Amino acid sequence: MRYSALQILRQGLTGNRGWKPVWREPEPKPHYDIVIVGGGGHGLATAYYLAARHGLTNVAVLEKGWLGSGNVGRNTTIVRSNYLLPGNEPFYELSMKLWEGLEQDLNYNAMVSQRGIINLYHSDGQRDAAARRGNAMILAGADAVLLDREAVRKKCPFLDFDNERFPIMGGLWQPRGGTVRHDAVAWGYARGADRQGVDLIQNCEVTGFDIRSGVCRGVETARGTIGADRVAVCVAGSSGRVMGYAGLRLPIESHVLQAFVSEGLKPAIPGVLTFGAGHFYISQSDKGGLVFGGDIDGYNSYAQRGNLPALEHVCEGGMALMPMIGRARVLRIWGGLVDMSMDGSPFIDRTPIDGLFFNGGWNYGGFKATPASGYCYAHLIATGAPHPVAAEMRLDRFERGAPIDERGAGAQPNLH
Amino acid sequence: MLIDHPLLGPRDEAEFVILGDAGLIDRPDWQAEDAAQLFHDYLHLRDNPAGEHRELWFHEQGDRSWLVVTRNTLTHEIVRVELARDVAIARGRDR
Structure with a gap:
């Protein structure tokens, strides 16, 4: 159902009996092209842009609790793009531009x-x-x-x-800069993804990865094994815990x-x-x-x-x-x-395990990045190449001596 | 949080600053063949456990001693507090 002033009028005149649930509640299929782990703002935005920009709709978003139950519902709703470094600022400005067109894009009031x-x-x-x-x-x-x-x-x-x-x-x-209604961002992206055929699966905690000969072929979940050609983790806050299932230690x-x-x-x-x-x-x-x-x-x-x-x-x-x-x-x-x-900046990257992608390390600034994070992560997953504005947000940047350290505090996470 | 200082007894967390994972005590050998890789891992990678975590705290507003605090990151419960010096010596460092 498309939302509009006319729709409100029509529903109002007919006792508001015609409103439908905003998304379906599908059973998980045994296999998807892409499984996104984490149904928060970034995961839902990724699913939305995979479908809307890359035509990939055989996608599932797996969420441990309910959609938007993590940081997208717990932040202070500020959006801005006032960063300094070239590795960050174009990315956040892309996010700002996506915020400006978000409501028209999603047909959803995100205030x-x-x-x-x-x-x-x-x-x-x-x-x-x-x-x-x-x-x-x-x-x-x-x-x-x-x-x-x-x-x-x-x-x-x-x-x-x-x-x-x-x-x-x-x-x-x-x-x-300004503020955005945070929950509505998750709901708007969820609705947008669902309308294009993405399965949003709630109460489905991921408990492990199916990794064979260095290739990720799916995830173990509370609702059974789900196969996938590509698995995209998007669980900032719990990145260490979830990526630990794949045996990875993170700079987080x-x-x-x-x-x-x-x-x-x-x-x-x-x-x-x-x-x-x-x-x-x-x-x-x-x-x-x-x-x-x-x-x-x-x-x-x-x-x-x-x-x-x-x-x-x-x-x-x-x-x-x-x-x-x-x-x-x-x-x-x-x-x-x-x-x-370790430098106060995020990661949108592949991992050493084929078919396993990682998005995290958002520090205290993940909300404002939601649209660009989903946009660039979808770009990486769909094309295999990083989006130009997120090209420096790599996991190996410390090894290469190329951190994106806005504050200049060094590898001391609690100072960023 | 109250940190039960081994010498001074229970002290408020506000007197302390935290450095991070107690693994920072185990500084790699700078002469090792793969020293660059070891130092990268030492400086940047973390276990980041949900549960018991050993970490270095500095009693900045107190006796300026370094402590190894074992704390549960799920509940903030502090299980054990040791002098970092004792821990370092037990791990084979000379100080």
Whole structure:
């Protein structure tokens, strides 16, 4: 069923009895051309682009729980393409362009809201770095505007501009950045893939790979063995665990990242703001809740919950940036598992095992990458060659001395 | 999390910073034939287990000792805390 205003009107006049389930619930077939492990945003996007761009529809997506039950439902919904390095920025800008056409492409309302993102700077050095980053963005076809103090004040009069330690001198503004309704992204891609014949199989945990003479021929699952010519793993957060079934060690650690939402408040915050002197970022949801977060906790974790020191650090950052936040009460706290890689950048690559592909290492920034990740992963799986904008996101880049290290922190995952 | 320091007793996690997998104690032999490969694996690859994990913590806001903490990554339960020095010596290092 195609969604439209006319459809809403028609259904409304007939008692809303005509709506159908958004996707089928098929039984797994014994063999597929391609099996995607992981029914989150990236896995569903991959399935969608395999069908839509490459005409490959004998595809199954296997999901351990329910579709979109992992990080695509646990993030802070921010989209942006304000990266610096040539290995990253064209990729994220492709993602930004795909976000801009996503709803028309999918015929699904994902509430893409380009309300802008401002990264604040607090010193001359940070201003120069912001100018350099802005230039790198513009070179890659993205948009960037360097704002001075007064321009930021005009947009966000509530900030603590004259903070003794970290006065706000200005910010790097990406007007096309913003937020997207995260669950709707998973649902929209799932519906789009399902409509083209992709089987979405829920409650089907993968427990092993069928690897013979160095070739992957399928997966072992909670619902039996499923054969496949190509297997594409897409389980960021649990990459180490799943790829361990294939005997691979990865340049990845699993960490916990917490996020916070306040009670609903009147509209106060235009777009997304990030503090440049500590790690704190904030936006306001359409329901009015302040959605904010900061650093990862810093230790390896698969627990999907964090501890209080990280919460305290985030709230201190919030108070330093915008003291008015002190009156807001935190309503919800949650944690998600993130693949922290050795250089803070992701992987979309083949593995040493023929027929087994890997997508992961998204650190704390996987949501914004969802469309491009699916697009480039589908390209790799379908054609056998990496997409040009993801060509540097290889598993062997550390051996070749070619990391994509935005922060320059080296092989220390909890510092990226 | 409370880390039960072998010398100082239970201390809050906020006093510590974590470096990562305790395998970092086992630095490869730089004179080995395949030293480049060994150092790549040592520096970049991780077991990343879901369950018990041995890791290096530094008591930065305390006595500045290095600890090997055995912690469950599924529950955050801390099972064992040792001085990293003792662990390193037991593994054949001279300090």
